[in-house]
Amino acid sequence: MVYQLALALPRTPHLHFNLYMDNYFPSIALFERLRDLGIGACGTARVQKTAFPPHLHDNRSCFPWNSLAGGPASSTGKVLAVQWQDQGAVHFLTTIHSLEERTTVLQKNPRQSSSNGPAIRQAFGAMERANVPIPVIPNDYNRYKVGVDVAD
Numbered sequence: 129m130v131y132q133l134a135l136a137l138p139r140t141p142h143l144h145f146n147l148y149m150d151n152y153f154p155s156i157a158l159f160e161r162l163r164d165l166g167i168g169a170c171g172t173a174r175v176q177k178t179a180f181p182p183h184l185h186d187n188r189s190c191f192p193w194n195s196l197a198g199g200p201a202s203s204t205g206k207v208l209a210v211q212w213q214d215q216g217a218v219h220f221l222t223t224i225h226s227l228e229e230r231t232t233v234l235q236k237n238p239r240q241s242s243s244n245g246p247a248i249r250q251a252f253g254a255m256e257r258a259n260v261p262i263p264v265i266p267n268d269y270n271r272y273k274v275g276v277d278v279a280d
Contacts, residue, residue, distance in 0.1 A: 130158060134167050146170065146224055148273045154221045155179045159207045168224035170269055173209070180219045184209045191217065193244035194251070196263045198227055212266055215239060220265050229264035 130153050137145055146168035154171035156179065162169045173180040181201050191197075191213045198210035201221060210220045210227065215238055237252045238244075252258045 129153075131161055134162055134165060137167070144168070146272070148269055150273070151179070151219075156181070156201045156207050156209075156221065159221055159223050160202065160204060163206045163223045170220065170222040170224055170265065170272075172269065173219045173221045175217075175219055179221065181209050185211060185217075185219065191243075193238070193247040194260070194262060196227060196265075210263075210265055212263055213244075214266070218266060220269065222265055225263075225265045225268065227263075230261045231264050231267050232259050232261050233267055234258070235260045235262070 130147070130149065134145075134147065137143075144166070147162065147170075149169070149171035151172040151174045154169070154173045159169045175182070175185045184198055184201070191211075193213055195213050196210060198208060198220075201207040201209035206223060208222050208225065208227070210222065210225075212218045212220065234257055236257050237255065238248060240248050251260050
């Protein structure tokens, strides 16, 4: 369905589209096909489906807060699969970002646990909010997912 809707987008040299979607739609195959059309894509992915490569999923409970890991999602290298540790592990597929890109955002002090406490205390100290460097991928997703998870 997403691919059929993407085919209906206007094709002109000066227009470029990036699609953001929640975890119901993304798959490696869809993102590769969209990229072949010249359309960028980014979205959260479910690890229970075949949407996220199992070899890139790290389910260790000690994965540090605000850390990022990932790599190419397939042999073509067109899609990047990323795991970012926030309150829990968040998985993304993207064709428009890299692992190295970071941005600084004003963020609320997250809930601390025994595994993420030291990193959170270092970033926030005693402050309720702080400017924290985070990966661009979750920042862009939250910024551009207009109409996705509006009740969340």
